[in-house]
């Protein structure tokens with residue numbers, strides 16, 4: 001038995017949800033470029049959960065269900081208020097809140113496909129309220145109740161900022177949600193599938209996935225990109241900062257990918273939105289800095305930007321706190337996690353690989369007083 005480090009290249013599941021073939025990403029056979037330009041996030045949620053695009057009435061029904069289920073138990077917000085709010089990371093708060101949502105869901109352990117679908121809707125609906133509510137409580141504000149007439153993307157920004165967003169902001173945020181929704185067997189999705197393959201419940205699967213997404217090599221990278229941009233501070237400092245990192249063989253966040261070689265097809269959509277929004281908000285230097293970093297890393301390392309790189313300046317332009325970037329990734333990726341969890345249940349087998357043992361050979365037990 002020989003281990004493959006990081007399971008690189010190992011095919012661990014069959015899936016009908018998304019594919020990455022020759023650097024082209026599709027959700028259920030629809031090219032991500034097509035979806036980014038045309039689809040609402042709700043349509044993508046339906047696509048991932050039903051493996052087909054919705055008809056008008058089906059989309060209306062899903063949108064209605066998401067709106068109707070957006071409120072969360074007051075206990076979630078009360079718990080947030082008891083946290084050390086200056087130090088707790090919103091991903092930790094989110095991980096705990098999703099677990100708590102499971103405690104309040106009377107159907108949490110009902111494993112029927114119907115109950116699992118109802119939980120999927122509740123989770124997707126409530127996770128936006130949880131993330132925005134946490135942000136507001138931390139800022140000393142009360143959570144804003146969702147507005148059912150707004151779509152998912154607009155509602156998120158409304159609940160976060162307490163005012164209805166402009167059309168361009170909704171367009172950018174919807175696009176970001178669409179682009180982050182699913183990505184084949186990435187680390188957090190694999191985590192969710194491993195968890196529920198024991199026939200554990202949906203809430204456990206999503207809680208586990210949030211834990212995996214939090215790390216800076218995965219979803220946590222978008223916050224780190226913004227940290228880097230803030231640390232560099234101005235365009236004249238980019239060259240020396242990046243060169244120093246590259247010379248010291250340090251990683252530049254937002255670059256590289258386990259699967260893509262020529263480039264991540266999602267990055268170009270976020271790059272366009274970043275250019276537009278940074279101009280609109282009077283911070284064009286953020287975009288210019290990003291492009292300069294990009295050109296240096298691509299030029300010297302041949303490493304293309306991944307989805308996290310330009311999403312950072314997009315979210316910053318939308319007035320979003322930097323440590324909320326990864327929770328927003330989780331809000332979107334919940335749709336993909338749920339799709340994979342439902343697919344796993346539908347054709348389940350326990351996921352249990354082997355390890356290559358590299359420890360000592362057979363040893364004889366030595367009593368403690370003789371060691």
Ligand SMILES: CC(=O)SCCNC(=O)CCNC(=O)[C@H](O)C(C)(C)COP(=O)(O)OP(=O)(O)OC[C@H]1O[C@@H](n2cnc3c(N)ncnc32)[C@H](O)[C@@H]1OP(=O)(O)O
Nearest residue numbers: 216217218219221250251252253254255256257258306308
């Ligand atoms: C949504 C997502 O999860 S997308 C990924 C988000 N993560 C990041 O942006 C973090 C930065 N990127 C990385 O750490 C990596 O590219 C990963 C984790 C995404 C993929 O990693 P892997 O496929 O395991 O590649 P690995 O980390 O082994 O890197 C291979 C080589 O490229 C280098 N490399 C990879 N990414 C970077 C980077 N961002 N900056 C500089 N060098 C890098 C490594 O140092 C290594 O070099 P070496 O062979 O000289 O030691």
Ligand SMILES: O=C([O-])CC(=O)C(=O)O
Nearest residue numbers: 182183185186187258307
């Ligand atoms: O697929 C991966 O390894 C990382 C990921 O989630 C993404 O790029 O969206």
